[in-house]
């Protein structure tokens with residue numbers, strides 16, 4: 001019997017995670033709702049599998065009872081986190097996932113007390129979103145005396161996987177989000193732009209509703225948070241067009257069409273892209289009263305390569321009993337230096353130049 005069950009094990013990212021777990025000598029139980037995919041994956045690795053969907057709570061509980069940790073890789077997580085977490089709380093099973101969805105982080109954070117009482121760790125976001133940015137947020141928190149504003153961003157995720165593309169379509173249709181005075185506020189898609197030097201020259205960047213709008217607040221308590229992604233001006237214009245097209249794009253047939261197009265056309269980064277890709281993160285913290293500002297940057301491997309490693313390492317540490325029970329973010333579970341423990345991750349601190357706002 002393995003101590004780990006990977007749900008959604010045969011998706012693009014689930015496969016990377018299973019391969020990484022095997023490299024580390026962990027033999028996960030594979031799980032999901034597609035029997036033929038599970039059979040093929042299980043025979044490739046010589047692993048056991050469980051076929052169940054997330055519709056019947058009793059079945060989920062039965063399947064989770066023998067395992068210590070569930071790693072949920074079945075996204076968009078807005079559709080999958082709740083039934084799995086419900087069952088985890090009743091079966092003493094720790095819950096981890098690789099979500100980057102604000103709504104999912106907030107939903108899990110709201111169950112902190114329940115998880116604490118159950119002695120269960122609920123640790124979403126153990127992938128590229130949000131391990132590096134969450135660690136950067138907590139690192140920056142201590143760089144000024146009274147941090148009141150945190151701005152984070154990244155450049156160059158490379159090609160997305162099918163599930164990320166679907167999750168991005170969902171996110172794009174529901175507009176943007178920032179945190180103001182401790183509350184998450186909806187803003188239009190592509191609400192603000194600014195130029196950011198992620199470490200290789202200035203780039204135009206746009207606000208996106210990335211998971212840190214939720215998690216960085218839980219990790220640092222900083223009340224004002226924005227998250228930016230580097231994007232060329234033409235794509236910013238395209239994203240802003242969705243504000244006007246939103247109601248049309250949200251109609252079920254158009255939405256289904258977009259989703260099936262994403263599934264057919266987007267295969268995710270190749271092994272070579274994962275091996276040689278690079279991602280840059282940037283963060284800026286400000287004490288708005290004194291004007292004191294500090295920035296820091298992180299360079300990491302390709303986001304999917306990093307996700308596989310951070311997800312498996314987070315599982316190992318959870319199996320070892322490292323994080324406290326209750327809702328955790330990666331940085332509250334493992335500390336702000338956690339991301340620096342992975343190969344090819346480098347952090348640099350710098351003074352902030354005057355920021356340039358563009359429209």
Ligand SMILES: NC(=O)c1ccc[n+]([C@@H]2O[C@H](COP(=O)([O-])OP(=O)(O)OC[C@H]3O[C@@H](n4cnc5c(N)ncnc54)[C@H](OP(=O)(O)O)[C@@H]3O)[C@@H](O)[C@H]2O)c1
Pocket residue numbers: 008009010011012013014032033034053054073074075076077079080098099100125126127128129130161162163164165167268303304307
């Ligand atoms: N945090 C990060 O940095 C990070 C990194 C990578 C991926 N992700 C996220 O992880 C998710 C998966 O990405 P991916 O590229 O691996 O996607 P993918 O290749 O499309 O795989 C998705 C997996 O989830 C399963 N699934 C989806 N909805 C389900 C549901 N309602 N019930 C049961 N199973 C369901 C799919 O099973 P079926 O085929 O049976 O539908 C499949 O196994 C996405 O949301 C993506 O955004 C996050």
